[in-house]
Amino acid sequence: MGTPSTKNKSTTAATLSTWMTVGLALLILVPSMYGFVGKFLEFIHVFKGESDGAFAIAPMLNYTLATLGFMALMIWAIFNGMFHDIEQPKETMLENEERFDNRT
């Protein structure tokens, strides 16, 4: 990522990236929220209405618990000193490539 040379250039870049972010966010969030909210309402109807609707909560609980457990593990891992040097391998990999190609 190059350092911007002039202030003017950096503002244009900033505006552009803001618009990019907004545009992409809308493009993703609108359809996915449409899908998710619709499904969630449908799910509540199932849960309320049908006799075996309580069964429908099983996958939700299932996945929520597993996700939470996984999150807890991850947080524990962070506090135990993992991920301190997470960006190193990407540099090493490029250096190795250069060493391979520059030896003949």
Place this chain on the structure above:
Amino acid sequence: MSEGSSSPDFPQHDEIVNERLVRWYFYMALTFMLISMLGGLLMAAQLIHWNPLNGIEYLSAGRWRMVHTNAIAYGFLANSFLGVLHWVVPRLTLRPVLSNRLSYFIFFAWQFVVLSTAAGIIIGPSFQDQAWVAELSKSLNIAFSLGAQGLEWGETPFWIDPVAQLGLLLLAINFGSPIFQQKGPMYVTLWYFLAAFVWTFLTYGMGNFLPEYAVPGTSAGAIGGLFIHDLVGLFVTPLGWGMMYYFVPIILKRPIWSHGLSLVGFWGLAFFYPLQGIHHFLYTPIPMFLQYGAVISTIAVELVVMTVIINFIGTVWGATDIFKKNIPIRWFYAGMILYFVTCAQCALQVTMTFQKLIHFTDWVVGHAHLVMFGVFSMWIFGVMTYLFPRLLKREWYSNTLCEIHFWASFVGVIIMFLDLMFAGLFQGFYWASLQPWDVSVEVSQPFWVVRIFAGLTMFGGFLCFLYNLFMTMQSAESTETAPDLENKTAINYQVMDH
């Protein structure tokens, strides 16, 4: 040149990479791509009443439709990935694979698997009425099929399944060895590869044994759904993305934007992808709550996909001029755009609302082509475009033909995808409207005609690639070394940036 190269323990490229095997795998992959495309064209011609070979038993469109899909999955994709693994894994781990002999054995075993799958699918059904097959099926209460087995992507005839399973185990051991020996933090590509070896082995076993021998009915449907989905999600996708995480940075000569974010993508995929299988069978008698669960996790994985896409956009940000000149990079990013389209489409089509309309229609066929050709095959073509000059020590015979290959494939697959998507909508509405069935077939005809031309465009591009490759092999060996070749085609953006 760099000081590092003088360190005694740093290996030579030729010591650890078996270039011959990479070449062999690529040649086999291209052969199967050719076969697969011919099979696809046959089926497309059948649908528009223009199949001159209709009524010939061994060229039946029904059988060749299965050759079409299996040749892509196991012939083209698997062979190309194996070739790529033989290049990437040693260079990333600085170690050779476990055993060179084992590598050759796996190569021949895998070609045996794919060729006998194709032969079994084409010839097997003709001998199904033998008395001994009936006897065996009756006494063991197992439906022995000499031809295809009844699970999509798992059509591999039953006698080949154990060989394929063994091959996958040996493959995991062969490539797992250098990865496990590596010290220190691993690069994300290796994370994906390591997990893919485990997943592919498990997925193949799950899909090719359980629904055939042990589990009937609706539960078999659930397992079948898991298998179809995991085959794309846990075999093709992790190998494909692992490949991208390697080739994009080395061609751009700048590191991936965020290694941490790429690991978020990895763990997200690992958790959510296996949970989605049942979304292939929505509205079946599979319990509704499981279907809802599959829908939820599918929508969740689209968010994970976004992190990956953002990471790659971040990597190329500010250097987008390279798309004009560097064809491999253009293949990669075109594939990624289509990957994003696929996933956005997936988040919508997986909902019950969409499924009512589009399930069983050509929409799904379009989606499948977008994933398998528009994303993964395009990436592999990119890798081949990049690697063949290095493997053959020759420049491409014609850059123009490389360009034609790219544009024909890219435009062709987009036309096919849009065409089949709209065809699917028409079919869905016609079916719901309760008009006679034939009306829905008639209304599909123009779409199917467009589809075969889109297919021919892709096929033409592929033939250009084959011709280009052939002519390149005929030409004189270039005296320039690999990095010089690269500097001619790609500009060093790392330098330009600063």
Place this chain on the structure above:
Amino acid sequence: MFESKAGIFGIAGLGFFAFAFISNALVPIWMYKELPEQTVEEVVNARVLSSFGDLKQRYPEQFDKYFDAVDVDNCAEALRLGRQVYIGEGCWHCHSQFVRPVSNESRRFGPVSETWEYQNALQRPVMFGTRRVGPDLSREGGRRGSDWHAVHFFEPKIVSTDSPMPSYPWFFEGSPDKPNKRGLAMIIYIQWLGSWLDEYPYYEQLEADQEEL
């Protein structure tokens, strides 16, 4: 843990896969443990046997060449072979076998599919199907006569003008009135589909038609 090879191998590779397998595959198996798998002999019902006898009447020479008698064992053998041919020829890539509760399908094809219909050896693996170029077949049995099917397999365009279905002359010995073993088996397999339903109007309809004749 998350950075180590063992972590990737164990948690992502084995753990998550196992979690998905348990929650998405073992749960339905456990739920349907009360519905044991029926053998092929058990799913041969009176209707499909009558279709089998009908084949013997229509094609006596061909039938006697390949099957001994009209009984459950022979019918089961034909059904097994028919299903394998159905798979081997790729029929299931253009025809589905389940009626969904949506999109007016129960009005077009018949009653919505239920789990118990699939708990038998002829649905291992299950033939839900993946694409409908042609119509759903799970309620096809008895809808049309066996001679219609014979002609249709021989050359679909004769009875269904605009059908893109491939022709299968190799199910016959030269002409549509001479189905071979695979042809007979295919016909009986199609006539079996849906024949297990008690409330199924098409059989009554067919019998009524035959009485009129």
